[in-house]
Amino acid sequence: MFIAVGTINLVLLTLLGVLVLQIRGFVREAEERSSTQREKILHPLLNFEQIRSIPNLRDIEILLLAVALLLILYFVAIFDKENLAEAFAQWWVTFEVVGTLVLCHALLRYTRHMVEQDLRDWHRAYQQTRDFRNLRVVSFAVVFGVSLWLAFQCPSLIFMDNVDKSFSRTEVFDSSAEVMQRLASDGARRKPDKTALEPYRAPLFVLKSWTLVVFGYVLIWLLRVRGELVTLMKSIGVLLSIAGVVGWWNITFKFDPNPANWMYSQAWAFSEWFHLCYTGVFLSLILLLFKDNMVLLGATHRAAQIIAEEKKVMVDFLVKVAEDPIALSAPSASRRLRQDLDHILRLTLDFSMRQSDAKAGTIYLFNTILTGDIAGGKSKRLVPRVVEGPYPPLQPLSIDYLETRIKYLNELFLTETVDLERHPFFHDLVEKGELLYLPTTEGRTDIPQQPTDFLKIHTLIAVPLRVQDLVLGLLLVINKFSEQEQGWESFTPQDASLLNAVADQAAIAIANARMHEVIDEQERLEREIEIARKVQESLLPDSCPEVPGFEIRAFSQAASQIGGDYYDFVWMGEARLAIVVADVAGKGIPGALTMATLRSALRALAKDYTSPRDLTIALNDFIFDDLKRDVFISVSLAILDLTHRAVSLVRAGHEPVLVCRNGGAKTEQVVPDGMALGLDRGSLFRRSLEEFTLPLEPGDLFVFYTDGVTEAMNDRRQEFTLERVIALLEESRGSGDLTHFVSRLKQSLAAFTGETPQHDDVTVVTLQMTENKSGEST
């Protein structure tokens, strides 16, 4: 029968090795997926990336495998046909010792990592942060495990030591059975005779271990344990306590009052009990790890699917908006007009150069004209828009550059904007606003010249492009080439007056084109705002959820300049409702898309979490890479737990949450620590995020709002302020009606701001517990 036990255990060990290999495969696959498709491992608890970053922990899997192999070899080595039971018993003890050491090693690694992390920020960790609690639980688990091992393994070891010298395993049983039999026949103790069960001992042992494993596994599953190592430790604690009960029952049952056999019967019972729980715990751990990886992959896959769907909806929507006839006409018009401006400039330059036989020419426009900021400041610069022929760049060129083709010279030239302060030649031209005609440039030191003849300016006409008093830019032509004489000659006064006329016409055309462009740009902006507003509207919930015993109200008003307020209600199962109020720092379409991403991520992730802190951390992990570097999101996330009648909330950089307790004297501002999403990817965000939980009583009221409410401005640039909101809230409290408060706030805001245009979105979400159970309150 011991052969049976040995075989089964060998098979189990082999299976264990296979499982470990399987897990490695899954983890590797998950890692690859996360790196290629950026589908993060959504499981935040058993975060393999994090655990794997702990030095050497990765090796533990390999170590386990090696140990398993070694143990098999060891068993072969001590294989003894004569005394199989003894050989197996010896092997089993070795297995236990080695296994326990490996397990303790892993635990100590993890603990040390936690300690190091905490020591870095010890004073903060003491504020009951999660990491610190983890540390304590893990340390406790380690100490508990080690002391258990010492307590139970040692007697077993001592006992085995004795067995080697004087007893065989079966003898112990026999003597114990003999004693029992004797005691039973003596009638001194009415204990049932167990010797009849002896042949079934081994199968029973295996059966018991496996029952325990299955029981533990079901228990853990019922507790919805999610792979976190700490939670695992807790579960193992639970398992050990159950095993403890079984063990004590075993010990009491097998207690042999005869002092001669007392120690052996006790030690044997201890040992057997320990085998039982050890096998149970070890196998549960392996099974859990395996299951969690499956859950992990499932969650990743599901979330990716949901997000893909949401994104598809968004893209469809944007495509539809783009196909709108009004939306369609404008961009093409804009393209045509922009081409118009360049076209006009090119025509003007071509015509001027042909009329004057100039070899090179260029047109500059002021940057202020191009950006539409006509009034401009001091930073007016001339930007070259078109150039033709070998026009010399302003910067001194090296000799090799001079050999290059005109195309490259022109490309270089177009990159050189002219700062008027630094170029007196251009400054004077613009100041005077008159045509400059230079038959020869000799004696003019203010004209920037290149050393080679090829790029020397010999003669020049410069005409400011003017509309009334406003100088839009400059037209310059240089170097007249005479075909007959095959040499340089000067521009004539006729050339100059001709160019003056051309410039007048061109200036008007440029101003017109530019004006169209400005108008078009405004239209484009308005359209963008309109699209973003539609997106934003489509993202907000249509109505507030109906929750028995609670009243939820929301009010949101977008500013003319589209902002990024977002609120949402997401059911997490039947008994939990997540309430989210967020402010995306980003306007227009990018802001609206960020909001859409947040919404998708929230909906995809919400089901997998129960704590708002974990959910928020997962949200940050998820959207961090999608955010532009100057975009962040402040979020208040509260989870209303209907079963426990409690609200737990986090504040990731958002405004405080206002809480009115029933019977409390005044409104409290709840400001747990936390940073906005998108500011930090990892530990800083985690460390700073605090969760706040409050048991609910009837009448309790929560108000979530965005800064658009408190910073609403009137025409004297006074802000609405939080004090006004609180005052209103306290006034309305008596009525016990939330609709009352929300509508009064709406009125009050409108009265306060008056005609002043709203500059930021305004969002208010309120939650009140109305009664304990229906019919109970009055």
Next chain:
Amino acid sequence: MNEKDEGQMWKKFEMITTSVKAGDLNLKKVRIQGYLDSSTFPQLQEHLDNLLQQGTNYYLLDLEDLTYISSAGLGVLMGILREVREKKGDLKIISMSEKIERVFSLLGFSRLMKVYSSEQEALEAFLNPREEEEEPEDRF
């Protein structure tokens, strides 16, 4: 006309940039005054982008006279902070009004950018950077 003038006045926004001597660091002190919102943030963005292009990687922002900062303004600061940290530079803040400080601490910005009470203190911190300062984790 009067109302409009008043409106213009409180919208006033200005930046004053001065070079500060701090060892061999290329350090610029930028004093931001007035109202940093969605209409004025492009000015700051352009200004800081220019400074960045010129190779300034150390910034001292004086926010004492900043009367209002919108999320767009904070976005500019965030973007610049990331950029200078990527270039192994840094950005520190000296003195800000209570209101701005509240915004910073609510959003968690105060964890990313250290606020010093005096210019002297900030300069010393620039010259003797300490390791324990919290760095955002954003290695792209």
